Amino acid sequence: MRMTHHRKRIVCNAVHSVLFGWLACLPLPGMAALEQMDEAAMSNVSGAGLAFVWEDFRWLTKPTSYFEQVGSGTDPESTFQRGDLRWYGINVSAKEAGTTWTETGSSMDACASQGYGGLGCPRGGTISHFAAHDNPYVLRVMDYSGNGSGANQIGNGVVTWGGDTSTSKTVLELLAPTSQEDYRFSFWGEIEAGKGGPAADYGLLKTQTIIQGSAAGSVLQFFQSTEAGNPNFAFLYKSHLQGDFRFSANQVNGKDSDTLGTPVQFDAFEGMHFRNVDAFLPLGHLFYQAFTIDVPKDASGNDITNGNFVLALNEIPDNPAVYRRHYSLAVADSIHAGYQTARAALLANTYGATPSVTVPDNYFQTHGYSRWGDWFPCQGVGCPAVPTSMTVTDGTGAIIAQRNTFNDTSDGIFFSKCSGCTDFDAFAYTMTAVDVRAGQSQYNCPGGTECSGDGYNPRGTGSRFYKQNDSCKPSGGTGLNCGYGGGYSISAGSAYTNTSKVNPQAFFDAASAGTQTLPVIRTGVANLGDSRAEGLLINSFKFTSLGAQY
Amino acid sequence: MKKTLFFLLVLNVPATAFSEEQMALLNDEELSGVSARQGIALNFEMLINATLNASGEVVPDNCPTSALVAAGTPDCRFALQFNGIDDAWLVVKEYYGVFKLNEVHVDGVRTQDSVSGYCDAACQERFGVGFDPDDRPAIQLSYDHSDLGSNTAFYNDAEIFLNAGKVAAEFNQSDPGGNIIVPGYLRNETPGSAIGLKMADGVNGSGGPAQLRFDGKMMMYGY
Numbered sequence: 016m017r018m019t020h021h022r023k024r025i026v027c028n029a030v031h032s033v034l035f036g037w038l039a040c041l042p043l044p045g046m047a048a049l050e051q052m053d054e055a056a057m058s059n060v061s062g063a064g065l066a067f068v069w070e071d072f073r074w075l076t077k078p079t080s081y082f083e084q085v086g087s088g089t090d091p092e093s094t095f096q097r098g099d100l101r102w103y104g105i106n107v108s109a110k111e112a113g114t115t116w117t118e119t120g121s122s123m124d125a126c127a128s129q130g131y132g133g134l135g136c137p138r139g140g141t142i143s144h145f146a147a148h149d150n151p152y153v154l155r156v157m158d159y160s161g162n163g164s165g166a167n168q169i170g171n172g173v174v175t176w177g178g179d180t181s182t183s184k185t186v187l188e189l190l191a192p193t194s195q196e197d198y199r200f201s202f203w204g205e206i207e208a209g210k211g212g213p214a215a216d217y218g219l220l221k222t223q224t225i226i227q228g229s230a231a232g233s234v235l236q237f238f239q240s241t242e243a244g245n246p247n248f249a250f251l252y253k254s255h256l257q258g259d260f261r262f263s264a265n266q267v268n269g270k271d272s273d274t275l276g277t278p279v280q281f282d283a284f285e286g287m288h289f290r291n292v293d294a295f296l297p298l299g300h301l302f303y304q305a306f307t308i309d310v311p312k313d314a315s316g317n318d319i320t321n322g323n324f325v326l327a328l329n330e331i332p333d334n335p336a337v338y339r340r341h342y343s344l345a346v347a348d349s350i351h352a353g354y355q356t357a358r359a360a361l362l363a364n365t366y367g368a369t370p371s372v373t374v375p376d377n378y379f380q381t382h383g384y385s386r387w388g389d390w391f392p393c394q395g396v397g398c399p400a401v402p403t404s405m406t407v408t409d410g411t412g413a414i415i416a417q418r419n420t421f422n423d424t425s426d427g428i429f430f431s432k433c434s435g436c437t438d439f440d441a442f443a444y445t446m447t448a449v450d451v452r453a454g455q456s457q458y459n460c461p462g463g464t465e466c467s468g469d470g471y472n473p474r475g476t477g478s479r480f481y482k483q484n485d486s487c488k489p490s491g492g493t494g495l496n497c498g499y500g501g502g503y504s505i506s507a508g509s510a511y512t513n514t515s516k517v518n519p520q521a522f523f524d525a526a527s528a529g530t531q532t533l534p535v536i537r538t539g540v541a542n543l544g545d546s547r548a549e550g551l552l553i554n555s556f557k558f559t560s561l562g563a564q565y
Numbered sequence: 566m567k568k569t570l571f572f573l574l575v576l577n578v579p580a581t582a583f584s585e586e587q588m589a590l591l592n593d594e595e596l597s598g599v600s601a602r603q604g605i606a607l608n609f610e611m612l613i614n615a616t617l618n619a620s621g622e623v624v625p626d627n628c629p630t631s632a633l634v635a636a637g638t639p640d641c642r643f644a645l646q647f648n649g650i651d652d653a654w655l656v657v658k659e660y661y662g663v664f665k666l667n668e669v670h671v672d673g674v675r676t677q678d679s680v681s682g683y684c685d686a687a688c689q690e691r692f693g694v695g696f697d698p699d700d701r702p703a704i705q706l707s708y709d710h711s712d713l714g715s716n717t718a719f720y721n722d723a724e725i726f727l728n729a730g731k732v733a734a735e736f737n738q739s740d741p742g743g744n745i746i747v748p749g750y751l752r753n754e755t756p757g758s759a760i761g762l763k764m765a766d767g768v769n770g771s772g773g774p775a776q777l778r779f780d781g782k783m784m785m786y787g788y
Contacts, residue, residue, distance in 0.1 A: 063788055064787070064788065065785060065786070065787050066698070066785065066786050066787070066788055067783060067784070067785050068676065068703070068783065068784040068785070068786075069781060069782075069783050070781055070782055070784070071781035071782065072779075072780065072781035072782075072783070073779070073780035073781060074777065074778070074779055074780075075777065075778040076775060076776070076778075077720035077766060077775065077777070077778075079766055079767055080720070080764075080765070080766040080772070080774075080775030080777070081764070081765065081766070081775065082762065082763070082775075083762070084760075084761065084762055085759070085761060114716055121718050121719075122714070122716050122717060122718060123716045123717075123718050125716065140715055141715075141780045141781050142781075144681055144683050145781075147681035147682075147683035147684065148676035148677050148681060148698055148701070148703075148784065149676075149677075149680055149681050149683065149684040149688065149698040150683045150684045150685070150688040151698075153691065190691065192688070193684075193685055193687040193688045193691065194683045194684070194685045194687075195683060196683070239648075244649075245649060246648055246649050247647050247649050247650070248648060275768050276767060276768040307647070308645075308647055308650075308655060309647070309650060310650065310734050318652065318653065318736070320653075320734075320736045320754070321755070322734050322735065322754060322758070323733070323734060323755075324653075324655055324733070324734040560733070560734075560758060560760050561759040561760075562733050562734075562755040562757060562758055
């Protein structure tokens with residue numbers, strides 16, 4: 016049913032309607048996520064709001080419908096042109112069995128496989144509790160204030176740009192649930208390459224992105240900037256994504272296509288996987304740091320009128336009260352204080368670790384992190400003794416922590432071949448443990464030479480390759496001289512073989528050039544292990560648009 | 566007699582835009598003949614500087630031309646100005662779009678009368694002491710998918726087309742006295758931009774607006 020047209024030339028009012036419509040009707044999954052805030056500690060509360068509940072929810076975009084994000088060409092040499100980059104079929108659905116991007120008749124094609132942990136199937140069923148009635152998305156106005164603590168105290172963390180720790184400011188905020196059912200967010204993408212050039216250079220790269228997990232605890236806040244001389248509209252966003260991620264490109268034979276805009280079916284297993292991810296990114300803080308929009312300035316502070324605009328997260332001010340809250344150091348300030356606090360923060364979230372200092376709660380509001388995999392075993396200062404087994408069990412025999420095997424698909428970072436493809440050769444050195452503290456032993460010899468004098472005994476018999484039934488017994492009790500992960504028996508089983516390749520050590524002048532026989536693990540999955548980035552601190556961030564005369 | 570009600574909900578449309586094509590108000594007697602009287606179904610359509618051509622593509626419509634506006638802009642726009650930045654506008658050029666909801670059902674309901682198990686301590690802090698979200702009056706939006714299978718390729722609940730061709734800062738043209746001669750939102754000193762956004766369906770928008778399906782229900786209540 017088509018209605019009559021209603022137009023306004025002054026479209027700004029209509030924009031409000033569009034924004035309201037989006038806000039009221041959509042779950043804003045991209046904005047979801049983020050850090051759970053201890054609001055009692057963060058605020059002197061007054062306010063009320065609207066609650067939005069989504070039950071049995073699913074959002075499916077037609078697989079041929081898309082967003083594209085490229086404006087006009089930026090220069091004559093640019094290969095990216097308008098519309099060359101698109102995201103199709105945005106999906107928010109449940110994790111269980113579902114359907115692909117292709118359709119037969121009026122039905123979506125069922126997934127042939129769930130892949131690893133459900134990451135093989137882009138679209139699922141409905142989400143029972145995307146936002147439960149008693150833990151909904153909330154849109155509200157709140158007054159937040161610092162608790163008046165001294166400049167040398169962290170207090171509740173709230174402080175203005177000028178260092179005021181007691182002034183109350185009003186905030187409009189959109190909060191995601193603090194806990195919600197895990198769900199699947201996915202889309203497929205298309206990049207046109209070589210457009211406008213020779214026909215032989217033109218091609219399409221079609222890819223698929225699947226994210227599974229919870230986006231609980233998101234925080235999006237709007238308020239007036241407290242920065243001196245910049246009483247602008249300001250906002251901050253704290254992103255907390257938890258779950259699994261997969262990026263892939265291999266298409267299923269018979270359901271593939273090299274035609275623009277045509278949905279395809281992607282292989283259920285191929286690609287780059289990240290399991291058990293927990294990533295927090297705080298972009299702004301009440302009230303001393305926030306995003307504002309401006310135009311570029313020259314060195315004298317005058318406008319640069321080149322048509323560009325700036326989206327900037329301001330530099331934190333040179334103010335002791337702000338410094339104390341922003342850095343939230345767990346130890347007395349020194350050249351090592353940032354590292355020591357980050358190390359304690361790492362240990363605070365690591366199985367079996369015993370950090371020697373307690374990290375202030377506010378540290379986890381001002382510092383981001385990106386944790387991939389379960390980070391087991393922990394090794395180094397503050398960690399428990401490194402086990403010599405693959406697993407650690409509790410009193411009942413249940414596994415509570417486990418090393419990643421070379422082809423582990425349940426934890427950490429791994430790459431997988433496509434279904435039916437031949438195995439590939441994975442080649443790796445065992446990880447070298449590097450202790451960079453002054454006065455400590457340091458291991459920095461990828462060629463394996465000059466290490467024995469430092470107490471380093473390469474794993475296995477005369478080589479450092481990760482291979483079959485290779486064991487190492489640490490000497491000196493530290494375990495470090497077996498490389499990271501300590502002493503335990505590696506077994507790649509029948510996947511271990513030899514092949515003729517150039518030794519990567521040749522690139523460090525530590526081996527002769529040319530091919531030689533090397534030990535490899537012939538596998539369909541190569542697990543790279545786990546990763547930790549802790550203590551991510553953003554002092555300033557600036558995005559400047561690129562204007563163009565085309 | 567069973568009827569399906571279609572309401573035209575129009576926001577921010579001046580009175581002069583209403584026409585005889587508007588649907589007439591129903592009286593109580595007519596309303597009493599409506600099935601499922603607990604709720605209503607409505608269609609919502611908003612076109613912003615847009616129309617559909619014969620091929621079903623969304624195209625800009627009624628945008629100013631240089632002939633219409635001497636100093637003018639050859640496209641539809643919206644512009645934002647920020648507090649403290651008095652001489653510049655953030656201008657979205659070549660701006661037009663369509664937003665439609667098809668047969669969305671609106672009901673007055675009550676939330677579940679028992680806990681979901683998803684409200685943790687942080688959630689309880691959010692509501693404060695004494696608030697009970699169970700069995701609470703709420704407005705509900707949903708779509709009737711009773712005749713659809715979970716795997717049916719149906720995407721007609723919502724349609725969205727958005728074209729934001731270029732985004733750039735444009736500065737006011739002022740005289741030496743500081744009086745604005747041509748405001749920034751009408752100027753085109755930066756005709757290009759690497760930033761743009763389009764939401765549509767089909768190759769180069771040949772399918773018209775992007776199409777979406779929403780299962781389940783959305784409820785809203787205040788606290």
